[in-house]
Amino acid sequence: MPPAVNRALPAKEAKLFREVLNFYENRQLKNGLKAADQILKKVPEHGETLCMKGLILTHMGRREEGIELVKKGMRMDLTSHICWHVFGLIQKGEKNYEEALKSYTQALRFDKENLNILRDSAHLQTQLRLYDGLVDTRHTLLRLRPTLRQNWIGLAVAYHLSGNLSEARKVLEQYEAVLKNVPDYDVEHSEVLLYHVRLLEEMGDTSEALAFLDLNAKSRAIVDRVAIIEYRARLMSKLKMPEANSTWRNLIEQNPDSYTYYKGYLLNNDVDLDAITPDTRDKALQTLQEFAAAIPRAAAPKRLALNIADGDQFKELATAYLTAGLEKGIPSLFADVKALYRDPAKRQAIQDIVEGIREELAVTSEPPKSSEPTTYLWTLYFLAQHYSSFSDHARAVELLELGATHTPTLPELYTFRGRVLKRCGDPFGAALCLDEARVLDLQDRFLNTKCAKYRLRAGLTDEASEILGLFTKKDASSPGADLEDMQSLLYLTEEADAHLRKGNLGLALKKYSTIQKVFNEFEDDQFDFHGYSLRRFTINIYLDMISWEDRLRSHPAYIHTAINASKIWVQLHDDPSIAKSNSPGAGFSDTEKKAKKKAKKAAKKVQEEVKKATTTSTSSEDKGLEPQAAKDDDPNGDKILQAPDPLERAAKLVAPLRTVAADNIDAWIVIYDVAVRRKKYLQAVKALNSARALDADHPELHLRVAHFRHTLSSATQLSPEPMAPVVKDALANLLPDELSLEHFNAQYSQKHSSDGKAILASAKVSRLLNAPLDQIEGSVFSVFNPDVSLDLKTALDTLTFLHEIKSSRVEEFKAACDSRFERSTVFKSPTEQAALRWNAAETEAVNGEVEKPEVIG
Structure with a gap:
């Protein structure tokens, strides 16, 4: 490395560097x-200039060349804060925040008071x-620039x-004491004062918070009137002040459908709606x-009353509420009251009420004669949802057919019929119902989206793509690519699940990986707000966002993705040959192969157009530091299946x-599956205990406990050695040492002999213990005993298990399931299922589809 004195440039070049x-x-x-x-040209090894040139090239889109120059500049001068700062900017653009912070820390060693580096460090x-x-960095920024308001707030x-x-409070008080010449109705100052109130409330200084709020509300320093009333109501309630009731009433009058306001009012009167x-x-x-x-006009108090009423009083209130909802024709009425079904007595009462309304409106053996025919229609719709909710699907279908006879143009009847058929195990019939609903209103995006979703669930991925293409950008390489850019979790999740059901593990993993990237982008997107929120003084919202980001991955889509994708990775670890069996084009029909080829050509054409547009552009537009989207060199997911580190x-x-x-x-089950294969036995036993x-x-826990005992008994050594006694003791709590696996499995099977899931888990343990095949098959077929509860999902899982053990009784099992689940089509032969697939274009032609939806690009 050249000595630091070589950094000095001649006067002319030093002036040029400042210009750079x-x-x-x-x-x-x-x-x-x-x-x-x-x-x-004059100083070819000047490190700072090399780094700045590399940074500029990166912004101009010449990313790889720019990064190489930055690295070369770093080697030339490792004591320059400019070189370290530039290197940090490059790493930050690559979302490598830990390394970027290390670079900024190095830069601050050589320039301790550089405001730009300090500010970027605080954000990182x-x-x-x-x-x-962060506290230390903000202290330094405030010491260097005490006149900048955002430095006070940042600290x-x-x-x-x-x-x-307490220290945050002191900083705010000092800031407000030195602040002068605040203009009237300053929204930024108002937000700071509301943050001060929030801080005092969190500290428990309720009286002081209320006094501070009142003082600044009267002086009009706080301009958000709704926030003032909300804070006042909450603070007064905590202080048990008599004026709190009137404040809550004021809020309720402004927004009479806010459940929070009613709960606050009642809590102020010593009534907790969540603990009646x-x-x-x-x-x-x-x-x-x-x-x-x-x-x-407020529905909230009437609906809340249903939560706490019981007996005859509930029936009286529910009759009024349900009658009003049916007369208004509210499609979401059932979804509104479904939470009440946790109480069997309330569920029965609702059934009696709505059935009574139906009987009043209907005339036996004749079309309904009523002054309010729509009430009768929505009553049928409600009852269909009601009966389907506890698996009386035959009655639900009967009511929906009656409704379609009454009014054949109501889309909700067809959409819910599709849901009933889905629950019965007929994905093709469900998709057809949604297609019938879609044709009734071709410009309704909800109906089109729902139709595409059900087509995906039926495995009709190409047909689903046609529907989605009606409302996506026409210049996108494919509808799926546009929805991927739009971060549509619904589409990505459904398509990934569709590929998984069809056995296309590569494509399923690709979509699951895309969902993971979406959540990574959500996490990265917060970075810009660390500076923006403090500049704009939107502090309360910013703190809420930080809290939300901390629990970001609690979103159902991420949990679903993590579980399903991890199961595939575990499969690939257990049987690497799966990657070979999923060769390019495996599992695709001829139609699907043609569609893939067509999509590939379209994508190539779009890429060429983009490349041409980029080449002919003469502007010096800033391309940014973030790497460009990589070209998809794995369209079928074959490479991802062969990843060397699945676990x-x-x-x-x-x-x-x-x-x-x-x-x-x-x-916890999938956490165990991953940990035990990585030989992280302590993590595995913790997962089992959780x-x-x-x-x-x-049932899955029973299988994993048996698997863990079996794994440890065959393991030559538990590592690290000090953990071995802890793991063995923990396992002994789950499964006593004196109890053999055979006896453990027999006890479980006997205890849960009427549960189909338990029977399947017991059969899997028997397979683990190398029991004879005929014994395992006999155990599996006991799911058809009259006293055993068997649902559709368990039947499908059992069928998969029979395939895994290469049972000769697969067809016998499918025939029994086909007989057991009368409306199901998932147990039919491939030939029969192929006959159930319909040509969407032909269906639309029969239905007379000519109108095209209005597309908003």
């Missing part, structure tokens, strides 16, 4: 590149949740995030009925589930 910095700051990239080249520390270091927020609320007792029930009902009478990929996926899905037993705490008799 200015050109870069003003995004005059071509001028900056020209000036950098002039310097390098927030992104990485390094709050102690207060840093203390808040680190949990030191016999002593508080009457008081709560009386209060809610008073609000319902005072504000007739490490699975471990990365399931790591967040330990905290965000702690109440999900399926998550699963046991949720459901000690869960």
